[in-house]
Amino acid sequence: MKTIPLIVAGYGHVGRAFITLLKEKKEDLAVRYGLGFEIMALVKADGSYATGEPLDAASFSRDGKAWTEGNPSWQAGMKVSAAAASVAAGGCLVDCTPSELHSGEPGLSYIQEALDRGLNVATASKGALVVAFRRIMTEASAKGLSVKFSGATAAALPTVDVGMISLAAARIEGIQGVLNGTSNYILTRMGEGLSYADALQVAQSHGIAEPDPSYDVEGLDSAAKLVLIANACLGTDFIMDDVRAGGISGMPADVVRAARAEGKAVKLLAAASPSRKGKGWSLHVGPSVIDPTHPLFHVNGTEKGITFLTDTMGSVTVTGGRSSPRGAAAALLKDLVNIYRQL
Numbered sequence: 035m036k037t038i039p040l041i042v043a044g045y046g047h048v049g050r051a052f053i054t055l056l057k058e059k060k061e062d063l064a065v066r067y068g069l070g071f072e073i074m075a076l077v078k079a080d081g082s083y084a085t086g087e088p089l090d091a092a093s094f095s096r097d098g099k100a101w102t103e104g105n106p107s108w109q110a111g112m113k114v115s116a117a118a119a120s121v122a123a124g125g126c127l128v129d130c131t132p133s134e135l136h137s138g139e140p141g142l143s144y145i146q147e148a149l150d151r152g153l154n155v156a157t158a159s160k161g162a163l164v165v166a167f168r169r170i171m172t173e174a175s176a177k178g179l180s181v182k183f184s185g186a187t188a189a190a191l192p193t194v195d196v197g198m199i200s201l202a203a204a205r206i207e208g209i210q211g212v213l214n215g216t217s218n219y220i221l222t223r224m225g226e227g228l229s230y231a232d233a234l235q236v237a238q239s240h241g242i243a244e245p246d247p248s249y250d251v252e253g254l255d256s257a258a259k260l261v262l263i264a265n266a267c268l269g270t271d272f273i274m275d276d277v278r279a280g281g282i283s284g285m286p287a288d289v290v291r292a293a294r295a296e297g298k299a300v301k302l303l304a305a306a307s308p309s310r311k312g313k314g315w316s317l318h319v320g321p322s323v324i325d326p327t328h329p330l331f332h333v334n335g336t337e338k339g340i341t342f343l344t345d346t347m348g349s350v351t352v353t354g355g356r357s358s359p360r361g362a363a364a365a366l367l368k369d370l371v372n373i374y375r376q377l
């Protein structure tokens with residue numbers, strides 16, 4: 035039995051779902067993989083929990099909510115640098131902090147701290163990696179450490195694992211994805227006859243779209259995922275500014291209805307294509323009308339999907355995967371198992 039110490043950063047939807055899942059899967063992980071994960075520190079924006087002993091949920095939450103004031107385990111102001119001292123080299127940072135796409139913070143500093151201390155990283159946050167993908171990967175590789183980010187690239191839908199592992203030795207000649215569940219849900223409802231505003235409102239009332247949906251509907255979330263998938267699977271070094279990104283915000287209903295009337299569908303596609311000059315790649319996110327022969331045509335509602343075009347394996351498509359904090363938590367756990375299990 036191998037016991038791996040963890041530091042969890044961020045105790046929001048994903049951080050909480052991850053901790054719950056870890057508890058649920060404890061016995062299964064021990065039996066199937068011989069792995070035990072112990073949370074040695076939990077870092078929030080304004081302080082940390084760390085006692086030098088493994089933490090259990092009761093030491094940092096009350097009714098699932100963060101329990102700070104009056105809790106002997108809580109240390110206001112304690113930063114990740116101090117909390118990480120509770121985690122021995124060889125352990126792992128699980129990053130569930132917000133995805134800030136310009137500075138990459140706080141994930142960028144947290145990942146740097148983890149690599150400096152000899153920790154592997156599993157992150158659900160896109161921030162650090164869209165800002166400094168190649169630098170982080172190069173440093174991790176030089177130190178013999180892993181940085182995994184399945185949770186940042188369409189949560190439970192396998193994307194980078196397919197491109198990097200399952201398609202090994204094939205040449206990837208193009209990638210197309212429906213990578214944002216919120217936009218896809220809105221487009222699906224518009225195809226059923228709703229206006230953009232009404233479809234957005236339904237999405238918000240179901241908790242699918244945020245009160246401020248711009249990150250999803252303006253194509254930024256898809257663009258960030260595309261940057262990470264391309265950099266991982268194509269060996270590129272793109273940043274957000276390299277993506278020609280548009281979204282579905284204000285999409286006219288008649289465009290979606292007309293597509294449907296012709297038996298087609300509008301999808302927010304994120305695509306990596308060989309650039310026109312024949313060298314390198316270009317990245318693009320925008321609404322596209324696709325017909326039923328397209329492998330992503332039947333990806334509806336909050337579902338996502340990705341298609342890889344290859345030289346030797348043909349077109350390979352994966353669809354589905356839970357779009358939720360639990361799906362993201364499951365992707366983090368998958369990455370942890372794949373970092374530490376003996377194959």
Ligand SMILES: NC(=O)c1ccc[n+]([C@@H]2O[C@H](COP(=O)([O-])OP(=O)(O)OC[C@H]3O[C@@H](n4cnc5c(N)ncnc54)[C@H](OP(=O)(O)O)[C@@H]3O)[C@@H](O)[C@H]2O)c1
Binds near residue numbers: 049078131133159185
């Ligand atoms: N929600 C999903 O379905 C989903 C799916 C895939 C990926 N993701 C990604 O997963 C990450 C977390 O998402 P979420 O939905 O859990 O967001 P969230 O509910 O807003 O949680 C983020 C947490 O990070 C904490 N935080 C903020 N600044 C911090 C700092 N400097 N140090 C430590 N903690 C800090 C905040 O907690 P306090 O302010 O209370 O400390 C907050 O609770 C994001 O990057 C998101 O893009 C989310």
